[in-house]
Amino acid sequence: MQIDKETVRKLAHLARLEFDENSAETMVNDMNRMLDFVAKLDAIDVSQVEPLIYMNEDVNVWRKDEVINTITHEEALKNAPKKDTDFFRVPKVIEK
Amino acid sequence: MSAYDLYEPVIGLEVHIQLNTQSKAFSSDSASYGADPNTQVSPITLGHPGTLPRFNEQTLEYAVLLGLATKSQIREWNEFARKNYFYADLPKGYQITQHTTPICTGGQIHFRLEDGSERVVNLTRIHMEEDAGKSMHDQDIYDSLVDLNRCGVPLLEIVSEPDIRSAQEAYLYLTEIRKLVRYLGICDGNMEEGSLRCDANISVRKKGEAKFGTKVEVKNMNSFNNVRRAIEHEIIRQIDLLESGQSFTSETRSFNAENGTTFALRSKEEANDYRYFPEPDLQPVVVNEAYISQIATMMPPLPHELYARYTKEWGLSDFDARNLTDDKSIALYFNELSQLVSTAKSAANWMMGPVKSWLNQEAKSLNEFPMSPSKLAELIALVESGKVSHSVAAQRLFPELILQPKANPQSLAESLNLIMDSDEEGLKAMVDEILAAWPEKVAEFKAGKKGVLGLFMGELMKKSKGKADPKTATQLFNNALNA
Incomplete structure (x- = not known):
């Protein structure tokens, strides 16, 4: 797979990121280098190997339906770049 | 015959029900409704790095309960997936859902039409997922306000086959789902508060045509009546377009409750690409026969079973x-x-x-x-x-x-002195008294005007303060008058 500016533009849109023309160029190069690195795996035949999703073979790791509050309202909002007493504030997003 | 009669609507519904668990689907913060904004959140809900979700067993119990109630097939091997999209009310950037392994497949919803006949709508799937938070766009001029209390609350999404053929059927189907989840005690079914939500996939085709028409998805119908109104409007809109020779694309539209119309929501250019992949942070969920049997013992009597018992066995x-x-x-x-x-x-x-x-x-x-x-x-x-x-x-x-x-x-x-008087002696005395007081009415009765018996009974009820046994009394009057 080859990354071009169009792919970067599309990914940037999905992640709601903005690039100027120069950064987009750098991004294309960086991403292609990453893909080339991972492409080394193509040399190995994995057709008989199950994809590895989980780090162990446990199943049914559940918890009881119990409420445990771990942080306060103030702590929740503490790291937000923009907030008021009640809410997180973000640039206006309207779906119309 | 109008042009509308030549077409058949084809409708499928996606219904989200919010489960009434104590805590959230993958974290222990409270899932209750109506708390002050951002007071029921945790580092997991907020999507902080290094946090790991943990599955709430109650979510599974409710999913299996609904699966059994709809006669669905319950999947043994369940995995979660990440549905990636960027929006402020979903801080971690993906929704945890079930993509390729929905917990239930192939169930059915039974309901009755006005004429008493039964309709069956087949279910494609029911899967477990988490809700997003709430954004408010109208309260401030510059910013959207985000409340993450709802973020992470467990949902079941019930997807129907395109089996529904009218707005009214959609309404009845939805009503039946609300009744069912309330019977099961898994969701309060309150559409106005958003604990039950519904999107509709609507297309129309000429009657007799096997191929489906172009499908339009309608969102934001926040009451049962609005679901009916929105679907009615959308059916007419599509037929009008087709009849005037215009085509339309598959798109998402929103319902405007003020004027009862729908408007286009997302253009194709911004089409979502959710880049689903397996959620490695949650181990698979295995549902075995023993677990299913145990859930089955919690099953309450269901409305359609009770209906059948009441009509067939109890008459x-x-x-x-x-x-x-x-x-x-x-x-x-x-x-x-x-x-x-x-x-x-x-x-x-x-x-x-x-x-x-x-x-x-x-x-x-x-x-x-x-x-x-x-x-x-x-x-x-x-x-x-x-x-x-x-x-x-x-x-x-x-x-x-x-x-x-x-x-x-x-x-x-x-x-309270309300025991009925069927003591014939006492009643007989009152009957005679009444007949003696109304000689002209007695004459009318004898002349064939049987209706005056009502007047006599009324008098007797007054005298006896409503306690006279009507059966005995009627007998006594008839005996006396026909003597």
């Missing part, structure tokens, strides 16, 4: 059976009451009459009705044994028992 009318199964608490009360009285019909009459009138008048739910089924059964027995007349029981004894729900109906009737 109640479609109208009675529907009304008695609409609400779970009423159905359970009626069920218990029926076991205690001689006929289901008399239990039904009392439920549909005095009990429902009281509930309506007081604007209360059955849970607040003070009289136990056994108490009401004693009252009904008093009527059936002829000790108290039906009208006196309903109008005087019933309200009195509501005030004193622990009292014994018979002693209460005695102390």
Whole structure:
């Protein structure tokens, strides 16, 4: 797979990121280098190997339906770049 | 025949139900509704790095319960997936959902049309997922405000096959789902508060055509009536376009409740690409037979089963059976009451009459009705044994028992002097007295005007303060008048 500016533009849109023309160029190069690195795996035949999703073979790791509050309202909002007493504030997003 | 009659609507619904668990689907913060904004959040909900989700077992229990109630196939090996999208009310950038392994497949929803006939809508799937937070766009000029209390609350998404053929059917299907989840006790089914939400996939095709038309998805219908209105409007809109020779693309539209129309929401250019992949942070969920059997033992009686029992085994009318199964608490009360009285019909009459009138008048739910089924059964027995007349029981004894729900109906009737008088001696004296006082009416009766008997009975009820046994009294009047 080859990354071009169009792919970067599309990914940037999905992640709601903005690039100027120069950064987009750098991004294309960086991403292609990453893909080339991972492409080394193509040399190995994995057709008989199950994809590895989980780090162990446990199943049914559940918890009881119990409420445990771990942080306060103030702590929740503490790291937000923009907030008021009640809410997180973000640039206006309207779906119309 | 109008052009509209040439077309057949094809509708499938996606219904989200919010589960009434204590805590969230993958974290332990409270899932309750209506708290102050951003007071029920955790580092997991907020998507902080290094946090790991953990699955709430109650979510699975509810999913399996709904699966069994809809006769779905329950999947043994369940995995979660990440549905990636960027929006402020979903801080971690993906929704945890089930993509390729929905917990339930191939179930059915049964409901009744107005004419009493049964409809079956097949379900494609039911899967578990988490809700997003809430954004408010109208409260501030510059910013959107985000409340993450709802973020992470467990949902079940119920996806139907495109089996629905009218707006009314969609409405009835949705009503049945609400009834079902309320019976199961897994969701409060409140569409206005958003605990039950519905999107509709709508297309139209010429009758007899096998191929589906272009599908439009309609969102933001936040009441049962709006679902019906939106679908009605969308069907007409699509037929009008086709009839005037225009084509339209598959798109998402939103319902505008103010004018009852729909408008396009997302253009194709911004089409979502969710880049699903398996969620490695949650281990698979394995549902075995033993677990399913254990959940099956928690299954309450279901509305369509009760309906079938009431109409087929107990001989109640479609109208009675529907009304008695609409609400779970009423159905359970009626069920218990029926076991205690001689006929289901008399239990039904009392439920549909005095009990429902009281509930309506007081604007209360059955849970607040003070009289136990056994108490009401004693009252009904008093009527059936002829000790108290039906009208006196309903109008005087019933309200009195509501005030004193622990009292014994018979002693209460005695102390209020409501026991019916079927003592022939006493009644006979009153009958003679009345006939003597109305000689001209007696003459009318003898001349063939049998209706005056009503007047005599009325007089007798006045004299006896409503306690005269109507059967004995009628007999006595007839005997005296025909003598």
